[in-house]
Amino acid sequence: MYDFQTFVNRREQGSIKWEIAKRVYRGDSERLVALSIADMDFLMPPAIVEAVRDAADRLVYGYTMPTQAYYDAVISWMSRRHSWQIEQSWIAVSPGIVAAINYAILAFTNQGDGIIVQMPVYRPFHASVADHQRKIINNALVRNGKRYEIDFDNLESCAALPDTKMLILCNPHNPIGRVWTYSDLEKIAAICTRHNVMVVSDEIHCDIVFKPNVHTSYGHLPRELRQNSIVCTSPSKTFNMCGLQVSNNIIENSGIRERFKKTANNCGFHGLNCFAGVAGIAAYNESEDWLDEFLQVIEDNHKMVSDFTTKQLPKLEVFPLEATYLQWLNFAAFSFSTFDRERLLHENGIFFESGHIFGEGGETFERLNLAYPKTVLNAVMNRLAEIM
Numbered sequence: 314m315y316d317f318q319t320f321v322n323r324r325e326q327g328s329i330k331w332e333i334a335k336r337v338y339r340g341d342s343e344r345l346v347a348l349s350i351a352d353m354d355f356l357m358p359p360a361i362v363e364a365v366r367d368a369a370d371r372l373v374y375g376y377t378m379p380t381q382a383y384y385d386a387v388i389s390w391m392s393r394r395h396s397w398q399i400e401q402s403w404i405a406v407s408p409g410i411v412a413a414i415n416y417a418i419l420a421f422t423n424q425g426d427g428i429i430v431q432m433p434v435y436r437p438f439h440a441s442v443a444d445h446q447r448k449i450i451n452n453a454l455v456r457n458g459k460r461y462e463i464d465f466d467n468l469e470s471c472a473a474l475p476d477t478k479m480l481i482l483c484n485p486h487n488p489i490g491r492v493w494t495y496s497d498l499e500k501i502a503a504i505c506t507r508h509n510v511m512v513v514s515d516e517i518h519c520d521i522v523f524k525p526n527v528h529t530s531y532g533h534l535p536r537e538l539r540q541n542s543i544v545c546t547s548p549s550k551t552f553n554m555c556g557l558q559v560s561n562n563i564i565e566n567s568g569i570r571e572r573f574k575k576t577a578n579n580c581g582f583h584g585l586n587c588f589a590g591v592a593g594i595a596a597y598n599e600s601e602d603w604l605d606e607f608l609q610v611i612e613d614n615h616k617m618v619s620d621f622t623t624k625q626l627p628k629l630e631v632f633p634l635e636a637t638y639l640q641w642l643n644f645a646a647f648s649f650s651t652f653d654r655e656r657l658l659h660e661n662g663i664f665f666e667s668g669h670i671f672g673e674g675g676e677t678f679e680r681l682n683l684a685y686p687k688t689v690l691n692a693v694m695n696r697l698a699e700i701m
């Protein structure tokens with residue numbers, strides 16, 4: 314049994330989530346709860362702490378690259394947890410998935426090219442496209458009640474545009490918590506293959522999936538459909554080691570892989586953070602039981618939030634959670650305005666991730682991070698019920 318009920322106070326740890334909240338918040342600091350960015354305020358998996366502590370004593374903090382043990386750990390994890398047999402040569406590491414997406418944009422598209430994203434979606438997807446002067450082509454997700462679907466007809470139209478070169482896919486999809494099915498992926502791949510559109514499949518949340526849902530990787534597709542793709546995976550969300558900045562981008566096509574690696578290199582990425590390698594090994598080889606308990610904790614937290622709102626806040630729409638520890642909440646029935654958001658924060662210390670940052674369709678939503686001890690979430694929900 315691991316401890317998921319101790320609240321790790323990260324207010325003074327330089328945590329981005331807490332620092333941003335502190336800068337905008339004007340109230341009593343003890344009341345502030347930062348529930349925004351996707352990392353956890355739980356104790357770390359012990360094997361990772363031990364590995365980093367040991368490395369701190371033993372290693373020289375010089376340039377580091379993935380070791381054989383690191384590759385073996387990644388390959389074994391993909392096989393054990395995802396029934397995906399990958400080869401060592403397919404793995405291209407990067408200092409995170411946002412970096413990988415940026416390398417892919419630079420390597421495989423030109424200024425003015427179109428890149429498809431499916432909003433509402435993780436902000437760096439569309440921000441990176443715009444920052445590199447590429448065109449954002451939004452294939453907006455379609456909402457049927459509390460379930461989002463992909464609009465395949467519109468996807469075909471987007472992919473058929475002459476300038477469209479890439480689709481950045483989020484699977485599982487942050488912030489709406491969906492796991493795309495094999496059939497969804499087959500349709501996406503058929504469309505993108507027909508129109509020669511590369512797929513960058515961000516699968517950072519692939520280990521945080523709740524039964525009976527299962528993650529299907531883009532890499533599970535038949536060879537002819539997966540050839541023009543990059544699959545981005547990482548131990549960072551799964552094991553709360555985002556600050557160590559590592560991702561494993563799985564690229565079977567050697568031409569794409571070499572160009573990706575060259576761009577990463579040109580952008581100054583020469584190897585792994587020297588603690589990321591040992592932490593990744595400890596995560597994949599020794600922390601699986603921690604993950605299984607974590608998944609149960611998140612399911613319980615989701616249920617607690619759903620049950621609470623049914624009773625106390627029936628107008629608040631809590632979306633089903635197939636994957637991720639990020640709860641999508643619709644405040645539309647409250648005519649939730651910017652002013653109300655300010656009130657939520659400044660008078661009540663509740664700092665969610667505002668839905669509008671995820672682009673079109675996120676305007677009436679807030680995203681709640683569920684990776685907190687129950688006592689913290691309970692207190693937040695009670696406070697919310699008092700003020701709404």
Ligand SMILES: Cc1ncc(COP(=O)(O)O)c(C=O)c1O
Binds near residue numbers: 351408483560
């Ligand atoms: C879908 C998605 N991709 C990427 C990231 C960040 O990845 P990294 O820290 O590896 O750049 C996040 C973080 O929340 C995310 O939700």
